[in-house]
Amino acid sequence: MPIPTEAFFLDHRSELPLQLQLRRQIIAGVQEGRFRPGERLPSTRALARQLGVARVTVTQAFAELVATDYLRAQDRAGYYISDAIDLALDVDEVTPVAERFSWDAHLDDRYQRAQRSDRVTDWRRFRFPFVYGQADPQLVDLSAWRDCAVRALGRREFAPMTGDLYGEDDPELIDYIARHILPRRGIRARADEILLTLGAQNGLWLAAQILLRQGGDCAVEDPCYPGLREILSHTGAVIRPVPVDALGLPPEQIPLGLKAVFTTASHQCPTNSTMPVERRRQLLRLAQDRGFAVIEDDYEFEMSFAGSASPALKAMDRAGAVIYIGSFSKSVFPGLRLGYVVADARVIREARALRGMVLRHPPGLLQRTLASFLSLGHYDAQLNRMRRAYAERRAVMSTAIDTHGLSRAGGGRAGGSSFWLATPPGLDSARLGQALRDHEVLIEPGTPFFADRARGAGFYRLAYSSIPASLIEEGVDRIAQVLQRLQR
Known part of the structure; x- marks a missing residue:
């Protein structure tokens, strides 16, 4: 070139x-x-x-x-x-070197300090990558996605693919989400109650900015999704952690005086526990009585292996207090970075205006490609393939965990794509994770998930979305051997 x-x-x-x-x-x-x-x-x-x-x-x-x-x-x-x-x-x-401009007066590195530093970007080099949320190329239908992208690049699709939508979203994609995706969670929504986002992370950020930029108290599950804590640390909000139990977030433990409650009711992150229907009703009653908004991160509802999933909080919400956040990252592939927010039309208007200031709208080509992927049936076919593979991997991992004497710490045996485990007393999961790398095994230590990072030292997560079933038993066996050696 x-x-x-x-x-x-x-x-x-x-x-x-x-x-x-x-x-x-x-x-x-x-x-x-x-x-x-x-x-x-x-x-x-x-x-x-x-x-x-x-x-x-x-x-x-x-x-x-x-x-x-x-x-x-x-x-x-x-x-x-x-x-x-x-x-x-x-x-x-040699070109003379000018005196460097000093950024110290302009930057305080607040965003870097809040960012997670435990992620391993070269996870593919490990033979046993028990990491969460990564794609398995054997399960993603890339040829179908390529065909849909070519279709989106056709002349008939020129306007939605190339035009500036002025903050609006692709009507075909919004229509499919409203008529086919949301009804699977029992949710009914109009087009003006749906907003596309660049993944669930972007949806959480929009909700946090709208509700908490001026301060106030909010409650989060403890442990919780680390990315949520990163987002909230840059609002003016006071974060109130609420310890979860085997049934997820206990509504009776939610403190008074809140503006918002963030929850992963269907698959609690990271313990995988599922909030029962009665608790969901109780949470919604509290939201109406006390006047706080509920932000429901339904990040993994597609991965349910034991009959139909429990209805989403949003499906049970008659007062309109719930802001529902969904994503295609787990069901299509993580690099897609497309999700959606479902909420009261007034909330969506405000979120659309905020999104417009930052990024206008998600790329039109991606939106139209995804709309074709969904409408032509590729999405459902891929979901079925993923469910079968994940169900097999979950069964293999569950047996291996019990066979090798690893200690479970979370509930949620009906779905998800990971297990939440506990280390033996006194053993730091970060130390375990470091030792396992020498044995080609990658796990996720529990520290980033907790408000009190010291509490996370006794936990770790094993995920199976990116490791074939044939390698799971050997990988778990290596974990058990290293655990025994570290205990000695």
Whole structure:
């Protein structure tokens, strides 16, 4: 691929000769890795025209760089970045370093400090990756997705794919969500009560900003989804953790004076417990009596293996107090980053306005591709394939956990894609996780899930979305062996 002429710029007001400026730019590009061996430079004629200089200026600069092995000349083909570059620069060629601008007065690193630091980005190099929320290429129908993307790129779809929707969403996708996705959770909603988001994380952020930007108290489950705590830490809210039990969030433990309660009622994150219907009714009664909003993160409702799932809180909500958040990250693939919020129309209008200030709307191409993926039946076929695979993996992992004597800590035997386990007394799960990496095993220590991080030291999560059933038993066996060694 040739280097474009736009990659170069000369300052005609500088005291440095133009030829020297050009040489330094090419050398800097090589040193910084922007220009790579074998890449062709623009022709001397084209570059001279772009830079507004005589062609001889460019020719002489190139000749100097050929002499120092930065470039090689090829007859009738032009100039290329050399394959034999000596990266030890002559002093004359070093570009003077300006005094760096200080960002200390502008940045306090608040967002970096709140961000999780325990995620392993190269998880695929582990043979036994018990990590949550990653995709298994054997279960994702990429060929169907490719066909839908090609369909979305057709001329008939030109307007919804390329246009600026001015904050609106693809009507075909909204219609499918309203008529086919939400009824599976017992939810009825109009188009003006649905907003597309860039995943559930974006939906939680919108809800938190709308409800809590000016402060107030909110309750979260403890343990809970770490990303939620990151979001809330940047609002003006006081976060009130409520310890969960085997049945999820206990409504009677919710403190007074709240503006919002965040819950994962169907599959509590990370314990997988399911809130029974009577508790859901009690929570909704409290919301109406005390005037707090309920934000329901229904992140994994599709993964239920024991009959029909319990109705969503939103389905039972007659007063309109629930903001429901769903996502296609688990059911299609995580990199899609598309989700939705369902709430009272006034809430949706405010969330749409806030979303518009930040990102206008999710990409039209993704929206229309997903609409086709759903409407053509690929989504249901993939869901069925995932459910079968996850049910098998769950059964294999459950047996392996019991066979090797690992200690369960959570409820929720009806679904989800992970197990919540406890370490032996006194053993830090972070230490366990570090030791397991030497045995090609990756787990998730429990510390990030708790308000009091010390409490999380006794827990860890094993997920099976990205590991085949054939490897689960051996992976669990390795965990058991390392646990025994650490205890000794």
